[in-house]
Amino acid sequence: MDAATIAGLLADPVRLKVVAALALGAGTIEEVAEAAGLGLKEVALAARRLARAGLVHRDGHALVLRAERFSAAARAAAEAAPPPEPLSDDPAADAVLSAFVRDGRLVSIPSQRSKRLVVLDHLVRVFEPGVRYPEREVNALLAVWHPDVAALRRYLVDEGFLTREAGVYWRSGGYVEV
Structure with missing residues (x-):
């Protein structure tokens, strides 16, 4: 059974509640109810629909969730998913x-300066060269x-990616595609 089929089965609120009750320890139809x-x-x-799909083992009124089917x-x-698109043409920068x-x-700001520079060079690309941004807009973009x-x-200002003067910022560094 594939993940899409499982998601489709669990899109029904009643089946979702049944699976949740079984996952939390209910073992009979009465306990699930x-x-x-x-x-x-x-x-x-x-339970009958979930059993036909192989997600629940049903023996009379006893029900057992087949959690291994969800994991599989x-x-x-995950194995069938295409690999993520690289974030950089440079393999070292892409790794960072x-x-x-x-x-x-x-997810976090790198503490190591060399890695932080790679991340900042990537982030600064949201700023158009030659455009001046008020601090409020810089905050919104970041x-x-x-x-x-x-x-x-x-960090962007200290490392020379942005320049600030009187509360206005502009891009002054980083890689620019031409």
Whole structure:
């Protein structure tokens, strides 16, 4: 069974509640109904559908969640997923960025300066060369990446990626595609 099929089965709120009750230790139709706040008929129908799909083993009124099926589907989905797009053409920079950037967000600011420079060079690309930004806009652009906008702003200025004067910032460093 694949992850998409499991997700489809669990999209039904009744089946989701049945699986949750089983995962939390309920072992019979009656226990599931009580734990999930559902009627016996609803639980029996959902359990039958889950059993046909192989996610629940049903023996009379006893129910057992087959959690290994969820794990196997998750592993298969992860193996089938395409590799992530590189964040940089440079393999060394990509390795650093892969360690600190997840889903378009900076998970942490590197403490090692060499790694921080790679990350800052990547972040500064949200700023257009030649455009002046008020601090409020700089904060908004950096907040998309990480909640500590003050630290990012300070690092960008201190390392020469941005220049600041009278509360206005502009890009003054970093790689620029032409």
